[in-house]
Amino acid sequence: MRDVPPWREPVPATGTMGEPRARGRFGEYGGRYAPESLVEACREVDEAFREARADPGFRGALAELLALHAGRPTPLTPARRLSQELGVRLYLKREDLTHTGSHKINNVLGQGLLAARMGRRRLIAETGAGQHGVATATAAALLGLEATVFMGERDIERQALNVFRMRMLGAEVVPVTTGSRTLKDATSEAMRHWVGVTGESHYCVGSVIGPDPYPWMVREFQRVIGDEARGQCAAELRTGVPDHVVACVGGGSNAAGTFAGFADTAARFVGVEAEGGAGAARGRLGVLHGCRSLFLQDDDGQIVEGRSIAAGLDYPGVGPEHAHLRDLGRARYVTVTDEEAVGAAVRLARTEGIVPALESAHALAWVIRAAGGGDLPAGSTVLMTLSGRGDKDVSTLKELL
Structure with a gap:
C-alpha cells in the first residue's frame, strides 16, 4: 500500500493566500x-x-x-514532445488521473x-x-x-x-x-x-x-494540488520552482488550489478564462451567489450570461480571491477562444497521447500562444494543471472535428 500523504497543516492568517480577513x-x-x-x-x-x-x-x-479512493498523489508529467515543439519545459499536474477524472x-x-x-x-x-x-x-x-x-x-x-x-x-x-x-x-x-x-x-x-x-474552504481542500506539485517540482526542476504556474479559471478552484502551493515563491501565476466568461479579465464589481467579486454585467449592472464551449467555464464571474490576486498583481488573467481551446486539445492528444477536458485545454491554449508570441521566453519552465480528462467532451469535439 502506498504511503498516505499528510494533509497540509492549517495555514497562518497572514500572507497571500492565507485565511481571509474578518x-x-x-x-x-x-x-x-x-x-x-x-x-x-x-x-x-x-x-x-x-x-x-x-x-x-x-x-x-x-x-x-x-x-x-481518489488515487493521490497524481503525477507530474513532462510533456516532452510538445515542450520540444514550443521551446519551453512544460509539466502537467495530472488531475485527470484522479478517480472521477478531475480535481x-x-x-x-x-x-x-x-x-x-x-x-x-x-x-x-x-x-x-x-x-x-x-x-x-x-x-x-x-x-x-x-x-x-x-x-x-x-x-x-x-x-x-x-x-x-x-x-x-x-x-x-x-x-x-x-x-x-x-x-x-x-x-x-x-x-x-x-x-x-x-x-x-x-x-x-x-x-x-x-x-x-x-471560497477559502474550497481552496484549502484543493491546495493538495499545489502542495503536491511544489514537492514534485522541487525534485524535478533545477530551480525547484517553475517560472510560470498556469491553470484554467471558471469559478477558479483548480487554479486557487494550484496557486496556493506556490504563493510564497516567485512563480508567476496565470489564470486562463474562456473568452465568453472572463470575469477576472473583464468583470466589474458586483454581488452574486453570496459574495462580492468581479462579474460580467451590462450597463445597468445586470449579470450577463457567460459563454464557452467548455461547460465548466461559462460562469459569469470569478471567485473573490482571484479578484484580489488580480488587484495585487500576484496573478494575471487572460482569455482564450473556443477555437484555440479545441486546437490545443487536439494538439495535446496528438503529441502526448492525452485527451484533456475542454476546460483544461484553455490553459494549454494560452501556453501554446504565449510560447509562440514571446510571453514565455525560450527555456521557461511551466507548470500547468490538467484539471480534467476529456471523455465528457468527446461528443462536442466529434461535432467540430
Whole structure:
C-alpha cells in the first residue's frame, strides 16, 4: 500500500493566500451576502470547518481517502514532445488521473467528511460540466449520504455521459430550466433549495465562490494540488520552482488550489478564462451567489450570461480571491477562444497521447500562444494543471472535428 500523504497543516492568517480577513474578505472582495435564512447555516459550516481542519483525526481521514479512493498523489508529467515543439519545459499536474477524472473529487471528499461530521444526511451540489456532480455523487455513495445535483438543462444535453454517471451512483439530478440553463442558474437553484433544508443537508459548493467560508474552504481542500506539485517540482526542476504556474479559471478552484502551493515563491501565476466568461479579465464589481467579486454585467449592472464551449467555464464571474490576486498583481488573467481551446486539445492528444477536458485545454491554449508570441521566453519552465480528462467532451469535439 502506498504511503498516505499528510494533509497540509492549517495555514497562518497572514500572507497571500492565507485565511481571509474578518467576515471572509479578500481585500474588497468576498463576504457573506446570504439571505438571513442561510447566514446561520454558513456560520455553522465555518465553525465546523475550522474545528475539522485543526483536528488531526479529520486531516488523517481525508488524507487516507485522497490516497486510497481518489488515487493521490497524481503525477507530474513532462510533456516532452510538445515542450520540444514550443521551446519551453512544460509539466502537467495530472488531475485527470484522479478517480472521477478531475480535481473536483479533492474538494468533495473534504466537504463530504465535513457534512458527516456535522450530522448532515444529504449533499446538495450545482454542476456545469458535470465533474463536480459526479464527484459529489461519488462521495455521497462512499460515505452513505444522499445527493441532489442541480444542473442546467443545456448542460444536461451536452454532458449526457456525466448525467448518466451521477444517476448510476444514486444521485438525483434536477434539471434547471430558467435563464441560460447553465452553471449560473444551477448555482442559484441549489442555493434556493438549501434555504429550506439546512438542518439535514450540506451545500457542497464546487468552486471558490459563494458566501464565506466557501471560497477559502474550497481552496484549502484543493491546495493538495499545489502542495503536491511544489514537492514534485522541487525534485524535478533545477530551480525547484517553475517560472510560470498556469491553470484554467471558471469559478477558479483548480487554479486557487494550484496557486496556493506556490504563493510564497516567485512563480508567476496565470489564470486562463474562456473568452465568453472572463470575469477576472473583464468583470466589474458586483454581488452574486453570496459574495462580492468581479462579474460580467451590462450597463445597468445586470449579470450577463457567460459563454464557452467548455461547460465548466461559462460562469459569469470569478471567485473573490482571484479578484484580489488580480488587484495585487500576484496573478494575471487572460482569455482564450473556443477555437484555440479545441486546437490545443487536439494538439495535446496528438503529441502526448492525452485527451484533456475542454476546460483544461484553455490553459494549454494560452501556453501554446504565449510560447509562440514571446510571453514565455525560450527555456521557461511551466507548470500547468490538467484539471480534467476529456471523455465528457468527446461528443462536442466529434461535432467540430
